[in-house]
Amino acid sequence: MAKVEITVNGVKHSRDVEDRVLLANFLREDLGLTGTHIGCDTSQCGCCTVHVDGLAVKSCTMLAVQANGANVVTIEGMAKNGALHPIQQAFTECHGLQCGFCTPGMIMAVAGLLKYNPNPTDEQICHGLEGNLCRCTGYINIVKAVKRSAELMSGKK
């Protein structure tokens, strides 16, 4: 058992966790933040993507103890004061989701992508989504949603 102190969506949480517990399970089970999904066990699908200290990571491939002292943002922390994050807005506008299971991880991955490349090309978007699988949309509207996100984030309506 280890004692961890992790700030999630701006709130500091202190918990005792087993050393082998993954960050994804810690978020879902210890904190009840079930918006972070687990879609595979080999670190490919990206459904569990969250931000740790500003970087998009797969929370299924990180121990909760490794996040001790870190600042974590999950899908639940994206909307602020009742207003959707522009990426969330873009995903619904562009019909970039169907079943919604991959969507939280997808949105967090897109947030990571746009942070370093606020105006990506189609090619760069596809490269930036290599860590995320979706089975419903065929990705066409997800790529559109990323472009729309970039527009919304640059202030275009």
Added chain:
Amino acid sequence: MYPFSYVKAKSLKEAGEFLAAHPDAKLLAGGMTLIPTLKARLAQPSHLVDIGGLAELAGIKEGAGKLLIAGGTRHHEVATSDAVKKAIPALAYLANLIGDPQVRNRGTIGGSVANNDPAADYPAAVLGLGATVVTTRREIAAEDFFQGMFTTALAPGEIVVRLVFPVAKRAAYAKFPHPASGYAMAGVFVAETATGVRVAVTGAAPGVFRWKEAEAALGRNFNPAALAGLAVNADELNEDIHATREYRANLVAVMARRAVAQITGK
């Protein structure tokens, strides 16, 4: 995952001492290979010694014809580093092809090199550029470091501190990703260095290797056409449900041509 104890190391020295005292302990850096391995219950370490975030393992430096990248440097940092882009742009390009964005945000160059996955990208650059692996105990030339699938010259408890890359005159990397995993099915790093042309191949065989015939041909004429008719021996390559040996041999030739073409522009 089997149960283990997590230990956060405060220094390389402490990590090394802990490993020496606990033969079943394992080092944890980015964890991009180790954690999936643990999740599949394919390893049962007694302890994980976390060296993530150690100041001793951070930093990229350039000078005197050399590029120094500390072992704890994440792929994303290498891919976006101005110093790397200026000194060896092919290395930044390669780093940006590793795994996916989330993996690049956590995986480290030291971890990748120490793991020596036969389909990893970094070994191609390390061997292709003739880099030196600096460990907590010694300096090891790339040729001596990689010893076949998941095997390196590292002794138990020895930790990769930094990679020292000689700055090449020009270099390029061409990769054909595995259709499912995204690892290299064939990745070829071509470099024109002070000591001649070097061609290193990853993904195709049980371990990274230098393609000497291609090096000789390119040494005479640094042009994609110089590779015409050259082929690696397919018998020594990997085969799986996604690709035959022959296909991999073809990919090595095609990727080598494309890497050279990236440099020469034709």
Added chain:
Amino acid sequence: MEHHLLEIGGVRMSRREDLRLITGAGKYASDWNLPGQLHATFLRADRAHANIVSVNTEAAEKHPGVVRVFTGEDAMRSGYTKPMTMLTFKGRGGMEVLRPERPVLAHGKVRCVGEPVAMVVAESALIAQDAAELIEVEYEELPVVIDPEAALAPGAPQLHDNVPGNVPFDFEAGDAGATEAAFAKAAHVTRLKLAVTRVAPNPMEPRACLVAYDAGTDMYTVHVHVQGVNMMRKQLAAYTGLPEEKFRIMAHDVGGAFGQRSLAYPEYCMQLLAAKQLGRPVKWIATRSEGFMTDSHGRANYVSGELALDKDGKFLGARLDWIADMGAYLTPTGPVSHLRNPSTCLTGVYRIPALYGRWRTVLTNTNPIAAYRGAGRPDVAYVIERLVSQAAADLKMDAAEIRRRNFIPPEAFPYKTPTGSTYENADLPGVLEKALKLADWNGFANRRRQSEKAGKLRGIGIATVIENTGAGLFPRDEVQIEVAAGGTVTAYTVSHSQGQGHETSFAMIVAETLGIAFERVQLRQGDEDHPLFGNHTGGSRSTVGAGSACHLAARKLIEEGRALAALELDAEPSQVEYANGSFRGGESKRTITLADLAKSRVFSVTAQGSFSSTFPNGCHIAEVEIDPDTGVTEIASYVTVDDCGRVINHTIVEGQMHGGVAQGAGQVFGEHVVYDRDSGQLMTGSFADYYMPRAGLVREITMEEHPTPSKVSPLGVKGMGESGCTASLPALTNAVLDALRPLGVQHLDMPLTPAKVWHAIQAARTKQ
């Protein structure tokens, strides 16, 4: 196509369900928890065919935190051994299906890798997993058969004692004699042996289930993903022998299904047993690795097809011999979908005077097969459309012209096919011409030359397809509509969205029928407090069935409302007018709203409709460019013209098409479940080995609609959830073969991986 945006609470949205899904507030099966719950894990067979000599659970039972370990003995004692069958019709020569037993934990024998052998129930999932490793199973290995053709051979390993020759069901359709006569007078016969490969549906949500048992009421509450609560309930009851009314199925958001989530899996039945025996809720979340091994696979049909033509390229007859791999056991949906849907559409979109099909279902040491997006429809479309394009190539005819010449003409509808189905309506020439224009069919030669200049091989592929939808397992679809005193109108359906957006499109139907604002209508799916009769979501039928029933219920609401309003208005019902949520009539000219009627009484109606088959159809044209150096294929363009009847929500239809085409492209270019032939081990057990479509595979789809009216449903809709998959398999494969034919390549099976395409090019060049 127009993009429909809603304005909900000041937010621009495509769908009403989006808000919770984009904020992480969706509730999927694994998100449920109950106080005091235990956690289950399954020990699975690590070999494909073996006798179980012994299972020693002693150490596992003693492991701290373990509550109980169950084995096949428990499964046998429970009697949970026979899954439901939907094969209620007779086969060839009057054959009745031979139903293999499938105890919910393996007993005596394991027949495929991944089959559950023991279940550990513990205080935490990690403890259960640790303990499962302590179970010792002694096996006696048996010979393995993976290939269904090999399983048919004399002397092949036998899987089940009651299924001699590994054929549980043999089925035929059409007229063998007439077909033979047609072939006898043919000027040309095109023959192909095709593999409609085995693939993994892979909805992104792994399976999960939480079962609670209440001894007071003797009721099971099952939190699980469904395509409809009734289908799950019916199967659980059939498998366990418990009455249907003992199950309360709770499902909210479902993370994709594609047919795979319509099944009641053995693991769920074991959880029922454990929850009752242990008196605490039992939760199980599968890993993706377990999913690859045990979530039902799809397709796996191996077909010898022959098409007889006269000298002008007119079809005279077709004969298809199917070997349908069922895996080690029969699922409820696998055999029926693999026989019924292909036989219904065996003639494709063509007038083929003589037609015969035979289907042998075969058991192998592999994971069971079930419905997967299209469920036999893509399979038959793939076979017919490959044959037709191959025939065109054989006869040096244009691939569009051969289709034009053989289409069922518009005036022939309703068209009775030689296998006994009646196609409702279609304008096939109209669909084709629109698609040819959109794809610039005539400009292809130019584009091919351009590609050649760049060292690339270019091909164009066409598929014109039709598929049956509408008719369902349950003969009727019920919808209830309730009006609240506050004015909110709630519609209840059985049909359950797994991403299709029912909450939006069905609410649109109700709002439109009632003439009220969309915002006032909400949808509840599978609400166990409002039990209804009817079908799950599957077979592209939800809008035809549940959607139409929503419309009928709304109309009934108006009629019942009119009668109630007439009383209050002191008028004859015929004198009362209804518009936009209000009744008006009588001398007072007073207005009574729907909400007014709900103030003093429960104002609720249930309507039902019975829907026969309707036949969406379409033409897809794909253009591809192949890099001969690597064998990599790029989709250069993709055009669809579909007749899915009237469209309720264009955005959702477009999304369904995108997803279907991408799933088809996945199967064409890389997806393939592979078992080792000798050991039966699964070679594609994770996303690191199993190819999945990623962003960029299909970059753009140019879509147009070409609706013809349907009378099956009052809405005129035809359904379209599967057509993308159905048409893209043949369209894309035909395109690749068109690119390779000039080199002399005539046939390739999916998946058209870079390695396979490269090898084909090498082999052809060596021959030349």
